[in-house]
Amino acid sequence: MKEVCILSGKGGAGKSSIVASMAVLLADRLEIIVGDCDVDAPNLALILGSSGDVECETIRASEKAFLVAERCKSRKKCVRVCRFNAIKWSARNSKPEINEFLCEGCGACEYICPDRAIDIKEVDTGKICYFRSDYGFGVVSGHLKIGERGSGKIVDSLRGKVSEIGRVEGLDLALLDSAAGIGCPVVSSVKGCDRAIIITEPTKAAINDSKRAIELVRHFGIPHSIIINKYDLNHEIAADIEDLADRNEIPIMGRIPYDLAFTDALVNGLPAVICNPHLKKLFRGIVEELMLNMGLD
Ligand code: SF4
Known part of the structure; x- marks a missing residue:
């Protein structure tokens, strides 16, 4: 063809x-x-x-970060490492919040988190x-x-x-x-x-x-x-x-x-x-x- x-x-x-x-x-x-x-x-x-x-x-065809809340020890390392401003600290929950539209799936937050509280997964x-x-x-x-x-x-x-x-x-x-x-x-x-x-x-x-x-x-x-x-x-x-x-x-x-x-x-x-x-x-x-x-x- x-x-x-x-x-x-x-x-x-x-x-x-x-x-x-x-x-x-x-x-x-x-x-x-x-x-x-x-x-x-x-x-x-x-x-x-x-x-x-x-x-x-x-x-x-792409990947994004997902928080595993029960593993998170609220160290805020992920908030500091994200260069795309995709993670904001939620004072109300004392946990980070990931904005899926800003996340580029670079994996830096997963790498930096000592508690393995962030997973990078494929998304639709x-x-x-x-x-x-x-x-x-x-x-x-x-x-x-x-x-x-x-x-x-x-x-x-x-x-x-x-x-x-x-x-x-x-x-x-x-x-x-x-x-x-x-x-x-x-x-x-x-x-x-x-x-x-x-x-x-x-x-x-x-x-x-x-x-x-x-x-x-x-x-x-x-x-x-x-x-x-x-x-x-x-x-x-x-x-x-x-x-x-x-x-x-x-x-x-x-x-x-x-x-x-x-x-x-x-x-x-x-x-x-x-x-x-x-x-x-x-x-x-x-x-x-x-x-x-x-x-x-
Ligand atoms: S994967 Fe990268 S862009 Fe997405 S939240 Fe983590 S550090 Fe930010």
Whole structure:
């Protein structure tokens, strides 16, 4: 199974809307699976729907400190050693109190406590869920727990699940919808992919962020293309993006005009090509080029 990652340096560029429409059209031609790697804000299920059962598994990707109150002799050593201000002294209980949101699981408090009154334990950091979309193909989505770190590890687990399903079901293509930016979950989404598509729009912020996204995919040596969303909102900056692509020999895979049909689709919780079939021709061109690029035509 081949894997393509769709990313955008900047949030709000229309990445998930574009992924949903591409997925619906690709599923007419290929056996596909979609991975929602935006584990901070997994929203693809809202657009693609989820019919039938949803299977979820918990991911334990970080550790935290837990007080064993009956062993604590109230020496306050842990309060002094914590560099993250995660332990406060409770005068009322005469015991330390650990703030789970501030604890980084470094283990210093466990090490310093002579009474072994602190245990470091693995904790749930999120989950990955698998379901069938309303359009027949499978979707794996990752969900980070509030206040947790380890988003990259959740994406790693998600991609493991996508690969396993792809192997067992003999699928052709995985479409991975990355988070915005170039941080840890994006690195986990893009590494090892066969191709990347960078979604951008004609704004100064987007062009700047696209340069960082290009740097990222180049670092991993991944062939990539650009889609300019809402390209007709600012012809001058759109021309700058074309120029950037030209100088870096990056093919432009699609130019999507600003169209209220996308807003309409979002309001109705549907892929744009389903809500507004006049967009199908445009997206067919994009998916055909992707299939050609990936040897899946
Ligand atoms: S594990 Fe580290 S961060 Fe967490 S409470 Fe202990 S010293 Fe603080």
